[in-house]
Amino acid sequence: MSDCIFCKIINGDIPSSKVYEDENVLAFLDISQVTKGHTLVIPKVHKENVYELTDEVAANVFKAVPKVANAIKAAYDPIGLNVLQNNGEAAGQSVFHFHIHLIPRYGNGDGFG
Ligand code: 5GP
Ligand code: ZN
Numbered sequence: 001m002s003d004c005i006f007c008k009i010i011n012g013d014i015p016s017s018k019v020y021e022d023e024n025v026l027a028f029l030d031i032s033q034v035t036k037g038h039t040l041v042i043p044k045v046h047k048e049n050v051y052e053l054t055d056e057v058a059a060n061v062f063k064a065v066p067k068v069a070n071a072i073k074a075a076y077d078p079i080g081l082n083v084l085q086n087n088g089e090a091a092g093q094s095v096f097h098f099h100i101h102l103i104p105r106y107g108n109g110d111g112f113g
Contacts, residue, residue: 001046006097010044019075020068024060027068030101034112037076037104041068047098049087061100068102078104082113 001007008014009028016028019039030038043061047053053061069081082103086093103112 001097004046004097005095006040006042006099007046010042020064020071022064024057025064027064027071027102035078035104035106035110037072037078037102039068039072039102041065041100041102042097048096049093049098050085051087053098061098065100065102072102072104076104078106080105080107 005014009016010026016026018026018028020027020041024044025041026044027039027041030040041061041064043053043057045057047057065083069083072078072081082101082105084101084103085099086101105112
């Protein structure tokens with residue numbers, strides 16, 4: 001989709017700090033990380049939210065989550081990790097290209113939650 005920020009990141013029109021990539025999925029650091037290493041995992045096809053995911057897209061994007069989680073663990077050594085996903089403005093969604101948040105946790109005072 002031409003006016004979608006995350007499609008522009010996939011196309012390389014907007015730069016991002018890549019954490020993981022395969023044929024179907026991209027993971028990159030959130031532009032305003034709530035904790036160090038806050039990463040977003042997205043399908044390379046434009047799907048607005050969880051309701052639009054096909055079995056294939058869901059399998060591809062969720063299959064990537066453990067790989068991204070392990071990359072974050074290796075890079076940042078957190079003591080916990082939140083996996084979050086918002087659908088609809090009322091749920092806190094602000095970018096309407098499906099994405100999963102991986103938020104590393106470092107204990108009390110890490111600034112999140
Ligand atoms: P949501 O609120 O939709 O669940 O999460 C959207 C996330 O995308 C936010 O955490 C926001 O900081 C991040 N974001 C918005 N625009 C950009 C961008 O241009 N680049 C990156 N890397 N992250 C973005
Ligand atoms: Zn998109």
